[in-house]
Amino acid sequence: MRERVFTIAIDGPAASGKGTLARKLAAHYGLHHLDTGLTYRAVARALLDAGLPLDNEAAAEQAARGVDLGTLDRETLSAHGVGEAASKIAVMSAVRRTLVEKQRAFAKTPPGAVLDGRDIGTVVCPDADVKLYVTASAAVRAERRWREILGQGGEADYETILADVERRDARDMARADSPLKPAGDAHLLDTSEMDIETAFRAARAIVDKVLAARN
Ligand SMILES: Nc1ncnc2c1ncn2[C@@H]1O[C@H](COP(=O)(O)OP(=O)(O)O)[C@@H](O)[C@H]1O
């Protein structure tokens, strides 16, 4: 008999804090964690490194096939510009199909996983046990990204980051294949006025309620 896995799906726009929450929830509940954004970033990075244009669909699909979930390196993929490039290759259905297959296989690994991205609750894991849609105002999200970049010793202009965040939101929400939107059964968590601990507590309360209802 196949072991029952527990899945938490977290979606939301750029810098809403979904990755931070996903990591904390995975550690708390003893689940695996996959930041699916890194898989799209890895494809974009491969094209950039090869000097190929981001609209080369055949090359993007081939790069997607080569993505190894075990070796995704947050350090090299986290650059702000790579996120922007990732949202361009993320409109391609062939790329999405290839990556979603890998993400679904990951989610099936016992005892289960927390996956964060844009389409986890709607496409990758529509049967997830818990779905969270994490959001915050564009201004708050841009400030978080700005602080993050400065904190890492980088240089950043707040207004430029805000414009980037808004442009990326528009692209992610408007695309035809798997646009960013809350699943019908997702719990909405607006973290604009919450610090990390408060958001984590709110997310745990939602997950604990689901777990209690099962026992
Ligand atoms: N509730 C919060 N309050 C303040 N800062 C936050 C909060 N959640 C996340 N952050 C910070 O904002 C930045 C973006 O968070 P991250 O989890 O990477 O977002 P996402 O995965 O949605 O892009 C990080 O520097 C993180 O530490």
Ligand SMILES: Nc1ccn([C@@H]2O[C@H](COP(=O)(O)OP(=O)(O)O)[C@@H](O)[C@H]2O)c(=O)n1
């Ligand atoms: N499940 C996912 C995850 C990311 N993506 C795309 O990949 C880009 C980068 O995602 P990310 O989660 O690393 O970005 P941040 O929110 O961390 O800035 C997004 O802007 C989306 O276009 C997607 O289409 N589907």
